[in-house]
Amino acid sequence: MSAAGDVLAQVSDPRLVEERRGQIVRAAVKLFSEEGYYPTTIQKIARAAGISTGLIYQYFRDKDDILFLTLKMVLDTYEHDIPPQLEGVGHPVERLCMAVWTYCRIVDGLLDATVLAYRSTKTLRADRRVLVKDAETRTNRLIEACVDECVAGGHMQEVNTYLLAYQLVAFAHAWALKHWSVGRRFALGEYVAEGIKLLVEPFLTAKGRRVLDAMQARTDAFGSLGRKARRRAPAGGKRTK
Amino acid sequence: MSAAGDVLAQVSDPRLVEERRGQIVRAAVKLFSEEGYYPTTIQKIARAAGISTGLIYQYFRDKDDILFLTLKMVLDTYEHDIPPQLEGVGHPVERLCMAVWTYCRIVDGLLDATVLAYRSTKTLRADRRVLVKDAETRTNRLIEACVDECVAGGHMQEVNTYLLAYQLVAFAHAWALKHWSVGRRFALGEYVAEGIKLLVEPFLTAKGRRVLDAMQARTDAFGSLGRKARRRAPAGGKRTK
């Protein structure tokens, strides 16, 4: 737990460490996302974070360290922000849809950072890379678990849940990776609705399908959101922030 | 037509230009794929290509130029290697399956290079980036066209062909991007077979499904290949060469 993944700080006050690292990582996410890892200099990060160059090295051992925490932050967001949204959602099919919807929303909020994760994971030192992949695997399992529940409850046919989960994740990621194309054609809500139609609906049993229909009737689920989203993001610019 | 995408050479003999560029790009694909764009130095490329540093600048204006041609080579492979495989394949469903299968095989042959495309497209100068995305779009259209044919022929239900094509492409890419996980669980043939089950079969009409069944019975299509592939790649670790 303390081995490869730890980023040691030279400053003792934990509150300060927390705060400064936040400052730095926020600046780094933005810059790495916009320009990439290598073109982003420590100087630029420092300036963007409003601190001096030297100070960065009180909180990170080297540039790789910054990238690691930056990617970890993104991956952790995926991992930690989905479960709370599922709380209280009882039905497996609803849970799955909510998971997909939440995942896509998170990606939408971390558009550039998601692209960054794809671009820069390989840049990390090998031991770090493993940790990032582990985090990704855990997030996949979250989705996979939802699919499993559906199958177990007889709401979904027997499918390769591992691959279907992967495909759902790929779908969410594509919102960021291919945003230049996909984002021009769909609002987020529409995108998610189409995704459900493509990657969830076909595998539902009659029983499961009824749940989905009911759910959609009840909430007009993603349509409304979609229309809202469309108004706010027709062009598709940077939105990491 | 000659504007952004052209890579000017200072050498006049076109045959030589062709040859030298091939040498250089082959070396670059390998190195960029393995270590990434920035850590790969021009000197390393020259050494790997068996020529001198200076000579590279007779055939490329700068390092970005090399990356551009390198990515273009990868994208062009996608674009150009699929159609010949479809030639003579008459039935839309068969064509679609063959397209997916071919795409995955190409990706399998360019594992690292595919990852490179994801990592480094954003590194390109903006005008170049557009050209790469265009090439990607054209490849997508290839798949989309197959899907369209299926729908038009009544072999497939009405679906969002654009998105389905995207999902199929994402599926092929995932073989490279998530090879560390997927490659450990499936042989290539199995992977493709599962993909068809997940992203093609569910949308087929009864008519279409019969074609697929017949096809699979006839060729034992991917199963055999899968078994063959399995023997050769149990661990996972194919390298672009």
Next chain:
Amino acid sequence: MSAAGDVLAQVSDPRLVEERRGQIVRAAVKLFSEEGYYPTTIQKIARAAGISTGLIYQYFRDKDDILFLTLKMVLDTYEHDIPPQLEGVGHPVERLCMAVWTYCRIVDGLLDATVLAYRSTKTLRADRRVLVKDAETRTNRLIEACVDECVAGGHMQEVNTYLLAYQLVAFAHAWALKHWSVGRRFALGEYVAEGIKLLVEPFLTAKGRRVLDAMQARTDAFGSLGRKARRRAPAGGKRTK
């Protein structure tokens, strides 16, 4: 008297100044000796001294200041530790031998620090350097005086006392400077005994020689010490502490 050599402190209480400086210089001697002046950071000194970085600047104006006091401490040890050992020793020849013996013992206790003095004197600011050299000169004079006494008393032939003193000092220093070679071959006592044979005995008059013989017979002077020392330092690797 207060010009170049003074190291100003910002703290008023003299007792405290004394104590803190002692703390700091002790840490500095150790670190400078082990790693050299430049590789030793102020932070390391502070940590080794058990105080904060900032506090050092309350007692020293800058890093050069610390080096100065550090070297001064070493040089002062030479200068101040010899005379007490000569007290009560009446005969010039005995005094000379005792001086050499004491000098070597001091060097043995400050092995690394002696090397430090050779390495780092030139690093000092010019005005400081002079002071260090003055201290060295005074120590030399101590030895020279002993030689002079011997000559004056007719125990030693007319020699260039200045040079002989220098050579005796060089002999003592060599115990530290060439310890990697000399320390492997001799115990300290043997080394000193050989030094006397080489640099004192040859110049003694018959009269002086008799004194030396008597002295050696009486005390088995350095032989015993030599044997003792040999047991404790067969390998060579005494560290300043």
Next chain:
Amino acid sequence: MSAAGDVLAQVSDPRLVEERRGQIVRAAVKLFSEEGYYPTTIQKIARAAGISTGLIYQYFRDKDDILFLTLKMVLDTYEHDIPPQLEGVGHPVERLCMAVWTYCRIVDGLLDATVLAYRSTKTLRADRRVLVKDAETRTNRLIEACVDECVAGGHMQEVNTYLLAYQLVAFAHAWALKHWSVGRRFALGEYVAEGIKLLVEPFLTAKGRRVLDAMQARTDAFGSLGRKARRRAPAGGKRTK
């Protein structure tokens, strides 16, 4: 022979390597000697050598490499310049005197560089340090061999030849190390003459002494040189060059 001590160059032409390294080392000897290793920047060395910063790294792996070759150059000068001077000198006593005299002359020509060797050997990486010490040992053996010959020929009493050789070396080095004091009092020739009186003469047998007397009568050996030298170096400035 090729292990730790080798300094790899990235340039292939050996003549060029030789020349450039000479340029660089000459500049480095001068600068390291004057200001010390750490305060001398690569930029300064490059400027002094009349080349660009980057070029230095084509001929040296890092700064430590430069220091190593610099010190090696000094040590090699000691080792290689003495033997030729002994050629044709037949008598052991004459050979010994000539060796001492030559050593001192070499030191005189490398005043600052000799000081540098004392200051900076410890700065070298451990494996390199050993090589430098080996070179020093070999030079010592040169002197020791001369002493041995004298003893073997019955020209010198039985003495600890190892230690006597060390003292003679220390004597030569002192001309550089304590030049601020010694150089003010003696011309080089006088210094050497006094050294012979102090460290050679006393140990000669009657037979050996006669040779020395004859030699001094014949050549007025160092006196004349001493006077010459005195005129040229009364103050004692930097003379490395």
Next chain:
DNA sequence: GATGAATGAGCTTTCATTCAT
């Protein structure tokens, strides 16, 4: 008096690019 977080100048080193040969 004491702390230690913060600063920023300055260092070593790399590498895309040029150009004399």
Next chain:
DNA sequence: AATGAATGAAAGCTCATTCAT
């Protein structure tokens, strides 16, 4: 057409020194 030595700007990182608390 080809070489590869040479350039120098720019990067990551360190550390003496300061100063708010």
